[in-house]
Amino acid sequence: MSPGKTPRTLIDFDNDAVAAWIFLAPALLLLGVFVLYPIAYLFYLSFTTGSFTRVGVHWIGLKNYWRLLLNPDFWQVLGNTIYFTLATVMPSLVLPLGLAVMLDRAIAFRDLLRAAYFLPSITSLVAVGLGWRWLFQTEGPLNQWLEAVGMEPIPWLSSTVWAMPVLILLSIWKQLGFNLVVFLAGLQTIPLSRYEAAALDGANPWQQFWYITLPGLRPTLLFAAVTTAIFTLRSFEQVYIITGGGPLNTTNLLVYYIYEQAFAQFDFGYAAAAATLLLAATLVLVYIQLRATQEESER
Structure with missing residues (x-):
């Protein structure tokens, strides 16, 4: 460390991390709502059966994938x-x-x-x-x-x-x-x-x-x-x-x-x-x- 410079403390790093998360929060929120959640829901939906014309969504495991293969x-x-x-x-x-x-x-x-x-x-x-x-x-x-x-x-x-x-x-x-x-x-x-x-x-x-x-x-x-x-x-x-x-x-x-x-x-x-x-x-x-x-x- 050069003379005249004050060492950064753990509190400084914590403040930087908090500031970074605050600035990233809007983008991460939009990413989660419009990208990550739809992908996760798509993956879940592929293991179910059901539609707008039926009542409820039912878990059927890998049957949809078997239907694709056959x-x-x-x-x-x-x-x-x-x-x-x-x-x-x-x-x-x-x-x-x-x-x-x-x-x-x-x-x-x-x-x-x-x-x-x-x-x-x-x-x-x-x-x-x-x-x-x-x-x-x-x-x-x-x-x-x-x-x-x-x-x-x-x-x-x-x-x-x-x-x-x-x-x-x-x-x-x-x-x-x-x-x-x-x-x-x-x-x-x-x-x-x-x-x-x-x-x-x-x-x-x-x-x-x-x-x-x-x-x-x-x-x-x-x-x-x-x-x-x-x-x-x-x-x-x-x-x-x-x-x-x-x-x-x-x-x-x-x-x-x-x-x-x-x-x-x-x-x-x-x-x-x-x-x-x-x-x-x-x-x-x-x-x-x-x-x-x-x-x-x-x-």
Whole structure:
């Protein structure tokens, strides 16, 4: 301890702790009421049966989870969700990354293009879904263009083959701008001296991208991948607006399935069990991101 400084007493630390708890109390109260309590109640509800149309809530243990495991519709929805997530995440990383690299090196119209690419991210998904449903309907503009060039119209939204790609394309378009801005921010953290040294050593643009840009963007890539996966796992609006889960349940995703079971069938315990599994998958993704970020910071 340097001369002239008074040692802090236990009372000082207690006062600091009390002040900290006072300032944190409003935020912790809101967190508990609107986040922690609903999660705890959801977990409890998954072990019960009952609805608005029945009297009381009854404890049934793991029966709701067994119903999920034995229900072929749930497995179809789970397969749809995995397919939708994988098919959305990869293009939602590759396309924005390529665009970010080009925009980072471009000079003319950089800000204008950045704003144009980011615009879908702040557009209402409900409004966009209505526009896409009009665009891809049987008599819509897209089929009119196909007929104009001599091709047969495609039943986009009533086809078990094409309905899911329409939703995937919409989700990629929606997520592209957000990931683009994230990658542009990540590119700013890579020192220009690395590229200058690589150019002096004779590295071509592809080698610079592979050996400098990608390793430098590793934390950013992980963040974008996890956030995009969470975005796709919670997808609801595009299914509700465009396909309603059809045709033949081929576009029914997990969040829409939970909504149907809870608010159409009033089977809240079963819906809560499915929502709990979705929450667990999301927490696993968040844990992976936090663990990888911690490992990266320790290097």
